[in-house]
Amino acid sequence: MIKKNSINPDLVEERKKCTFNTLELTHLLDGGAKKTEERKSRETFFLEDPQLQSKVPLEYLSHKEKYEEAVRKACIIFGKVQELQNQGRGGMDNFREILGGQLGSAILKDGNPLTLHYVMFIPTLMGQGTMEQQAEWIQKAWNCDIIGTYAQTELGHGTFIRGLETTATYDPSKEEFVLHSPTLTSYKWWPGGLGHSANYAVVLAQLYTKGKCYGIHPFIVQLRDEETHQPLPGIKIGEIGCKLGMNSTNNGYLGFDQVRIPRTNMLMKNSQVLSDGSYVKSPSSKLTYGTMIFVRVVIVQDAAHYLRKAVTIATRYSAVRHQSQIKPDAPEPQIIDFVTQQYKLFPQIATYFAFQYSATWLWDVYNNVTSELEAGQLESLPELHAVACCLKAVSSADAAQGVEICRLACGGHGYMTSSNLPSTYGLVTAMCTYEGENTVLLLQTARFLVKVWQNRNNLEKFTTVKYLGNDLNRDRPFQRSVEWIIYALQQTAARKIELANRHINERVQKGKAYEDAWNESSIELVAAAEAHCRSFIVETFYNTINELKVSKELKVVLVQLLNLYGVYTALRLTGDLLRFTSITGKDIETLQAWLEELLALIRPNAVGLVDSFDIRDEVLGSTLGAYDGNVYERLFEEASKSPLNAEPVNKSFKLYLKPFLKANL
């Protein structure tokens, strides 16, 4: 039904209007022409494999069938990953992309039940195992002789890791640890692939030896027989049920009834239990911070990717969809010509760039700090941690909201599964919760900011909070420029930190404990951390654009996007700007007019911009967003795949409806 080679004429026109070379931008975003080529070849390798196609779209299957189809595909994907490795095209980076990133969520829309094997199990063995343990386990895991997962979260504990209840008690007589789940709430709950897929896990548990608790440590535990896959004795295991999204990731639960493992199954790179039961402490607890920060870096990158996917879909659809009238008796316009629609879409395009550049910054700094850490320098860690926390929180929350704005901008059709916007939301909103709940993370950033604020005479060693040393009383008169907006956001952040800190102190002076005063001031603390984060994102966007070496044509467009992101951010925070800078109501009108001007400037390049993201149709996975714009044909073709449509009359007519209708005659 879909004319494969025919491009919707509206999109043809849009593409003619584009003022820059989209290929130049694609290469820029990929990190060079060579990287673009590699990405495309990886995509072809996976997406064009006939074994990785599904006969019926996943959404029509039962929960159980979805899982079974996911295991089928996951095994093929893992086989192909090994093939890549053998060709020297492997690497952790690509694994992430294939198993959970943009490409991964294209191959297995509802999640891959084996992902944690490469993404958590192997990295934990590498990061926390001794050389001997690595020799024993990594080869097996790398070869996929065993499949592992990572079991930390429990039914009763997620955020507060110290509160985990699973115990690992050392028995020196047998040189074994005894793993046990003392309560219902101590059951492991959530780990991906734990339900029916993995046969091994790294399990986090409270370590007891010689009658004393030493806190949370990691243990390798075999869960299922390698031959029969039956759960081993004492292992109570299953899946946790349906979720908002990711219904084939096979998230599981796990309880232990006095399960014994050898002493050597404790991962002992950092801390050790000797055979007599003596505990040898880790040199630094900060060594394990690295992985946590790494995962947050990845989330900022993913947030950017999900957002650009959604805005590609919504922008192309808005160029193709005609509706209503701007002028009476004129033909129905493309809905992208409604300024309210532009206001929904274009800031999301700009936000993608903003998050992308923050992710890149974070990735570079993470790598530097990791090198420092290996050299024993821990000084930069708190600042990196603080930035990673707030960037994870703000980017996941804004991206989730942005994806919903894009979905709603597609009207009823955006509500359809075949638009792929609902499941994109399911994936991006999950990031607000996992790997550190957003409010909790913002409060961690706030803790860092308040500490810095209290010692703000000594800011040399920092890079992201230097502005806290500025004189808050020195006003910078309003200008219609991103530079002024950055100043205003920094001023806002500083004043909010100052205010929250003052309110904590006032509460303490009234006799409250510091912790209670902190809790009572926490709404303002969260707001301060968020303001700090926004100023950082705009500044990073600004710095990146200023340093880019690109053609004049492209630079013009990137500066427009930077300006749009800046003014959009400023207008969302007019209350703060009016409170903390000398901006006036008249100036706000100037910003509003600038916003409207920028929307009009970006309008002719909107389709060109999302084309530059170069997201394959299979990755978009959307009836509304495909490159050719044949929206209605695709909606119809997807509907025809519904098993309900295979028969003109469903059996429920005979079973239920007819007897009911006839009973009333």
Next chain:
Amino acid sequence: MIKKNSINPDLVEERKKCTFNTLELTHLLDGGAKKTEERKSRETFFLEDPQLQSKVPLEYLSHKEKYEEAVRKACIIFGKVQELQNQGRGGMDNFREILGGQLGSAILKDGNPLTLHYVMFIPTLMGQGTMEQQAEWIQKAWNCDIIGTYAQTELGHGTFIRGLETTATYDPSKEEFVLHSPTLTSYKWWPGGLGHSANYAVVLAQLYTKGKCYGIHPFIVQLRDEETHQPLPGIKIGEIGCKLGMNSTNNGYLGFDQVRIPRTNMLMKNSQVLSDGSYVKSPSSKLTYGTMIFVRVVIVQDAAHYLRKAVTIATRYSAVRHQSQIKPDAPEPQIIDFVTQQYKLFPQIATYFAFQYSATWLWDVYNNVTSELEAGQLESLPELHAVACCLKAVSSADAAQGVEICRLACGGHGYMTSSNLPSTYGLVTAMCTYEGENTVLLLQTARFLVKVWQNRNNLEKFTTVKYLGNDLNRDRPFQRSVEWIIYALQQTAARKIELANRHINERVQKGKAYEDAWNESSIELVAAAEAHCRSFIVETFYNTINELKVSKELKVVLVQLLNLYGVYTALRLTGDLLRFTSITGKDIETLQAWLEELLALIRPNAVGLVDSFDIRDEVLGSTLGAYDGNVYERLFEEASKSPLNAEPVNKSFKLYLKPFLKANL
């Protein structure tokens, strides 16, 4: 596993703290003790019927099985509705509640495929059929000899009804209309129950007679054979596929290939086509506005109900869940003691009351205006339409956001289907799109506001826009009171209308057409309509509370909620307040302190408040929100219902995983 009679001790403590009589509030919200009793008896009648239980939770079934189970239940529900009618307990109001409202979405979580029969098909026959047509069709429909739906939206047209493409061409030689779908985009797309359930539909089509088009008119069309349920010749019909939510409503598509129906199947109460093909015009096109407004009234009510359901779940969970630490070495607190958590939940409780009272106001005015309409007075219609539009938009958008805030406040467990928060979001977010897309509706309100603004010397006939006659330059100094907040919101709305109107005029003066100037100013117009709506909601809440005759204990709490809603709204709009009133930064601090004070005041009554909503466990349908608070037991019990957990080893191990693992050895 769940100890049926044991209440979680945290909830026992919470309930002891409550300072008012929850039953008094329940009666107040139901509209009296008698109404409470009626509601409860209706709930028992449906929810305790063993035929209406499902063996396996719907979410584990395939799409097709979900539909079949839904038809089974829908027939039983319809039978019970008829039973109620026979007992004189029927009435349109109750139908809505049973088929689509709070009760309906408890019985059939994923939607009822037959709902539109009572909710749209019969009302349209009643509203638009002549006496003869009513005599012929309503009896059949009322008896459920036939099952109807309402087919308006097309693949290419939703918002802009005038753009519908389906044609009904009159053929005087046979006294028949010929229905036809000239294009792919003219296919009907979305009507509930259309796919495989209904055998009749009211179809909206462009009427052609004597070579002239007279616009959109309604026609009764038989779709399927009454005996075999096979689609009739020329009818191309099926379902549209999976969606974000409501996957058993069987939304369908429908195309016509020259389908003939008798002339008398056109619903002719308003306009007529005579047998010779002459067209007789409707006396007033506004007569059909009534239904549209009615549906929006219902949506505001539903938005309130979904929100209170979500906040009941999240509040009880937050009282039961313990996590992290406020003070070192203290036991883990209930998460409801974190002020950031209170800030997420309590404003949602207050928002429920705000929306509830606006819904009640709207319902009363709707009934008055309907009586006026029947007496031929159309004067109040534009104002009612304008209020209904913005209330529908703001309440659905805020409720959707509120439900998500509640879901995210429950952390990972809120992501689980068994929390019932994801599907509640699926239902509430759909309301942002259907029955008038929110941005489109806000622009309709804005059109009314600008018109009133331009004639603001004559405001006597209005009730909701009288404030536009105030002197905008007369300032009212800040007070910490809801009265001041109402003034400030009205001042904001008026100034925003004035500003948008001015910017339109400036653009016109620069040579733009009025329509283009309108479009270019539409971001500000939407913001103006929203500000107007928010001022209306707070004022209505205020007026209602002031007039309530309730106990002193309850009054105190309701005033706290009113204050919280007021200050929460004001703090979300600080930018506007600082721009348009004389409020200062210091005053904002006062409001922030007031907010924090109110959260602390409401804290002991939080569980009591949601208890007062008196939502049965089956209606909540949530592992996290049940009255007894046995959260973890329920999560576990629900997980055990997953068909995947029926076998320790899934067949995919033997089929895919084992061969893969062994291939690598």
